[in-house]
Amino acid sequence: MKKTFFAFVVIILMGSAAAFAGGTSEAPKGAVDQLVVGVAEAWTATDVQYWLAVECFQQLGLVYNGLLDYDATMQFVPGLAEKWEISKDNLVYTFSLRKGVKWHNGRELVSSDVKFSLERMLGWIPPKKEGLWRAMLGDVKSVDAPDKYTVKVTLNKPYAPFLHGVTSSWNAVICPENFTAEGRIKDNEIIGTGPYKFVKLVMDDYFKVERNDEYFAGKALVKTVTFKQIPDATVRVNALKAGDIQLMLNPKPEDFLKYKESPEKKYFLGEIPKSTVWAYSFNLNVHKEPFGNKKVRQAIAHAIDVNEYISIIASGVAKESTNIWADGNFWHSDVPRLNYDVTVAKKLLAEAGYPNGFETEIHTVDFVNLSKNAEILQSQLGKIGIKAEIKKPDFAQWAKEEGNSEFIIHTQCWNYTDDPTQHYGISLESGCVYPSWYGGGWVTPEIDKLLAQAKSIPDMKKRKQLYEQVNKILVDEAVVIQLYTTPALYGIAGNLKNMEWNVRGDFIHSLNKGIMSLSYK
Amino acid sequence: MGRYIFKRILSTIPVLFLVSVLVFLFLHLIPGDPIRILVGVRGTPEQIAQLKQQFHLDKPLPVQYILWIRNALRGDLGISIRSNVPVTKLILSRMPVTASLATFSMLFALIISVSAGVVASAKRNTVFDFIVMVFANLGVSIPQFLMGILLILFFALTLSLLPSIGYTSFFESPVGYFRYITLPSLALGVSIAASLTRVTRSHMIEVLGKDYIKTARSKGVRESKVIMKHALKNALLPVVTLAGMFYASTLGGTIIIEEIFALPGIGRLALQSISNRDYPVVQGVVLFVAVINVSFNLVIDILYRFLNPKIELK
Numbered sequence: 001m002k003k004t005f006f007a008f009v010v011i012i013l014m015g016s017a018a019a020f021a022g023g024t025s026e027a028p029k030g031a032v033d034q035l036v037v038g039v040a041e042a043w044t045a046t047d048v049q050y051w052l053a054v055e056c057f058q059q060l061g062l063v064y065n066g067l068l069d070y071d072a073t074m075q076f077v078p079g080l081a082e083k084w085e086i087s088k089d090n091l092v093y094t095f096s097l098r099k100g101v102k103w104h105n106g107r108e109l110v111s112s113d114v115k116f117s118l119e120r121m122l123g124w125i126p127p128k129k130e131g132l133w134r135a136m137l138g139d140v141k142s143v144d145a146p147d148k149y150t151v152k153v154t155l156n157k158p159y160a161p162f163l164h165g166v167t168s169s170w171n172a173v174i175c176p177e178n179f180t181a182e183g184r185i186k187d188n189e190i191i192g193t194g195p196y197k198f199v200k201l202v203m204d205d206y207f208k209v210e211r212n213d214e215y216f217a218g219k220a221l222v223k224t225v226t227f228k229q230i231p232d233a234t235v236r237v238n239a240l241k242a243g244d245i246q247l248m249l250n251p252k253p254e255d256f257l258k259y260k261e262s263p264e265k266k267y268f269l270g271e272i273p274k275s276t277v278w279a280y281s282f283n284l285n286v287h288k289e290p291f292g293n294k295k296v297r298q299a300i301a302h303a304i305d306v307n308e309y310i311s312i313i314a315s316g317v318a319k320e321s322t323n324i325w326a327d328g329n330f331w332h333s334d335v336p337r338l339n340y341d342v343t344v345a346k347k348l349l350a351e352a353g354y355p356n357g358f359e360t361e362i363h364t365v366d367f368v369n370l371s372k373n374a375e376i377l378q379s380q381l382g383k384i385g386i387k388a389e390i391k392k393p394d395f396a397q398w399a400k401e402e403g404n405s406e407f408i409i410h411t412q413c414w415n416y417t418d419d420p421t422q423h424y425g426i427s428l429e430s431g432c433v434y435p436s437w438y439g440g441g442w443v444t445p446e447i448d449k450l451l452a453q454a455k456s457i458p459d460m461k462k463r464k465q466l467y468e469q470v471n472k473i474l475v476d477e478a479v480v481i482q483l484y485t486t487p488a489l490y491g492i493a494g495n496l497k498n499m500e501w502n503v504r505g506d507f508i509h510s511l512n513k514g515i516m517s518l519s520y521k
Numbered sequence: 522m523g524r525y526i527f528k529r530i531l532s533t534i535p536v537l538f539l540v541s542v543l544v545f546l547f548l549h550l551i552p553g554d555p556i557r558i559l560v561g562v563r564g565t566p567e568q569i570a571q572l573k574q575q576f577h578l579d580k581p582l583p584v585q586y587i588l589w590i591r592n593a594l595r596g597d598l599g600i601s602i603r604s605n606v607p608v609t610k611l612i613l614s615r616m617p618v619t620a621s622l623a624t625f626s627m628l629f630a631l632i633i634s635v636s637a638g639v640v641a642s643a644k645r646n647t648v649f650d651f652i653v654m655v656f657a658n659l660g661v662s663i664p665q666f667l668m669g670i671l672l673i674l675f676f677a678l679t680l681s682l683l684p685s686i687g688y689t690s691f692f693e694s695p696v697g698y699f700r701y702i703t704l705p706s707l708a709l710g711v712s713i714a715a716s717l718t719r720v721t722r723s724h725m726i727e728v729l730g731k732d733y734i735k736t737a738r739s740k741g742v743r744e745s746k747v748i749m750k751h752a753l754k755n756a757l758l759p760v761v762t763l764a765g766m767f768y769a770s771t772l773g774g775t776i777i778i779e780e781i782f783a784l785p786g787i788g789r790l791a792l793q794s795i796s797n798r799d800y801p802v803v804q805g806v807v808l809f810v811a812v813i814n815v816s817f818n819l820v821i822d823i824l825y826r827f828l829n830p831k832i833e834l835k
Binding site: 042043045129187202204205228231235242244396399400 | 551554555603604605606614674677678681684685686687688781783789790793796797798
């Protein structure tokens with residue numbers, strides 16, 4: 001009886017081992033059949049024109065195209081439009097579409113599709129709700145489709161970022177058949193023109209796409225891509241090490257340092273050069289005392305030692321910056337910060353009438369590095385006599401209080417942005433959509449003038465100079481004190497090659513271009 | 522008997538009513554705004570107002586409750602604020618994952634605990650008994666997340682035998698299904714097995730000391746028959762009760778295990794919905810879990826009544 005039992009157990013164990021061992025096999029050479037990418041963020045919706053988490057845009061970037069595209073040096077190159085012209089008065093943009101581009105449902109892309117797409121973003125057609133990035137299009141007068149392959153957009157006044165607006169991943173061209181008469185996206189259907197076709201989305205689990213063999217710019221090398229949601233960064237790294245995923249985004253900096261690029265290994269973690277994922281800052285509410293006083297704000301800026309944040313929180317894997325773009329990005333400017341000097345900070349506080357400091361609150365949340373930034377700020381403010389209490393509601397409450405400017409010192413972060421208008425245009429300009437970002441609704445005529453000017457000049461270099469001036473004022477006013485930017489980190493299986501990252505630092509764009517060109521070593 | 526079952530079903534109604542009121546109240550008492558999360562930091566006041574109206578969040582709380590409970594009684598748990606998908610559909614889509622996890626972890630736990638508990642009680646105060654108890658105490662003490670990580674390190678990273686994360690449906694790939702569900706089921710099953718082993722052992726020891734067991738032994742009945750037929754049958758009643766309770770609570774979702782193994786189950790749905798203040802989903806999940814627990818208790822009570830007709834409803 002005993003022998004029979006043991007024989008049974010041995011057979012079961014051997015059988016299980018044989019069945020389970022099927023998961024590990026020798027890597028095939030050449031083209032990648034299936035790529036599984038580990039991502040952190042959950043899907044919030046499927047409509048590309050409304051609120052989506054950043055990683056959802058990354059994934060949808062494989063399904064959609066913009067009218068134009070960027071090259072690695074931020075120059076515009078053809079996308080769905082093969083040519084474009086700008087009228088002399090910078091008011092009329094005429095796009096000539098590529099002929100023969102097919103939607104994933106087989107129909108040819110025509111100018112009325114682009115018209116539909118732009119008008120929906122502008123809120124002119126059902127659901128008659130402006131898209132999230134509508135501001136990127138400027139003051140549009142009309143969108144016309146004079147013939148099958150021509151789209152003409154007329155503006156009421158010149159708007160320099162317009163071309164960025166139609167190039168950005170956030171403003172992809174969408175297919176009219178994909179939406180109901182009420183303007184809602186249909187369930188389980190995402191139709192684009194991109195290199196990959198939508199296969200399946202299981203909320204909070206995975207998003208799967210397969211190669212579009214008729215893609216106008218040439219077939220991608222990877223056949224299917226599955227984005228698997230794995231919220232925990234350590235679990236994602238473990239899954240990469242175990243071979244369950246071949247690519248992962250956003251590992252912890254400490255894991256990045258531990259498994260830094262080492263091609264002979266089965267896996268390695270890398271950094272996308274010159275990239276920005278998050279830009280961290282402190283936002284001082286000028287409507288709450290004593291932050292209406294510029295000397296108090298400057299005192300706080302002088303009390304901040306940015307190196308502490310970079311070394312303690314980001315394990316050194318971050319870059320100091322006084323703006324939201326990392327060094328190396330086109331829009332980055334080297335405006336020096338108010339230097340770290342406790343003596344100067346104390347002197348300024350005394351001049352402002354607070355020789356013994358004061359009590360205040362830091363508003364933060366357990367999201368990315370925000371609460372850790374708050375803890376270091378608390379200790380640094382203590383050195384100049386400011387007693388700061390940390391207020392840490394959960395995310396939902398934090399978002400609500402942030403929206404209503406219910407904060408004194410606010411810890412904040414900003415995702416990578418293609419064009420400065422995307423940032424300043426919705427957070428700093430007079431009458432902007434969301435006025436609480438800078439100082440709980442702080443505007444100055446000087447900055448307003450500079451921003452208006454920067455929006456109307458097509459020349460990128462001249463625009464950059466104007467934004468640099470804005471940046472100088474912002475550093476001096478110390479309403480928002482920028483700290484550091486974190487780069488895009490990734491992990492990849494050691495048997496993959498050709499992950500070519502785009503140097504301009506757009507994580508979404510880089511990831512998509514990189515995925516398309518992946519192959520086995 | 523019919524009267525007993527009827528009375529017992531009636532007694533579940535106030536429980537479910539109370540659960541529905543409490544979850545609704547507590548959820549709305551927690552600060553936070555689901556619409557603000559949905560529209561993000563760039564949402565306009567008009568968008569916020571429109572969405573609040575769409576989800577009835579602009580109405581007074583009692584009205585919101587009545588609307589929700591009225592629809593819930595018809596089987597409609599509402600629409601998720603975050604994903605715009607019906608809550609019932611969301612729960613049903615997650616159920617196979619959680620049910621698989623609960624079932625396999627319970628199967629594993631029962632096989633291990635009943636065999637180890639029975640042998641340990643039969644060989645009481647021997648080295649084997651000591652080892653079983655040490656492992657049982659370890660199993661109870663080691664947190665589930667640690668057990669999960671240890672299993673991943675050993676089976677996925679060191680041996681490359683099983684995947685560390687993920688899930689696939691049985692109908693898509695039967696082998697894949699078992700490969701994915703094994704490690705999380707083991708991680709969850711170890712702690713359940715540890716508790717059940719201790720209960721099995723103690724009740725077996727108690728039963729083995731009873732007079733009818735002594736009588737059986739004195740009559741010359743084989744020891745294996747005494748244990749399996751006479752003792753185990755009677756000692757299993759509390760084990761089955763406890764196992765049923767474990768099973769019901771696991772069916773309600775196991776957040777930590779589902780997070781570690783990236784399983785799209787009920788626990789993860791609940792966690793994400795709470796942090797997003799997705800009221801309809803949280804309410805729906807809690808009500809669903811309550812119904813499962815109440816139903817399991819009802820079934821167990823009815824089974825008890827079958828097994829022991831002396832039990833009365835008081």
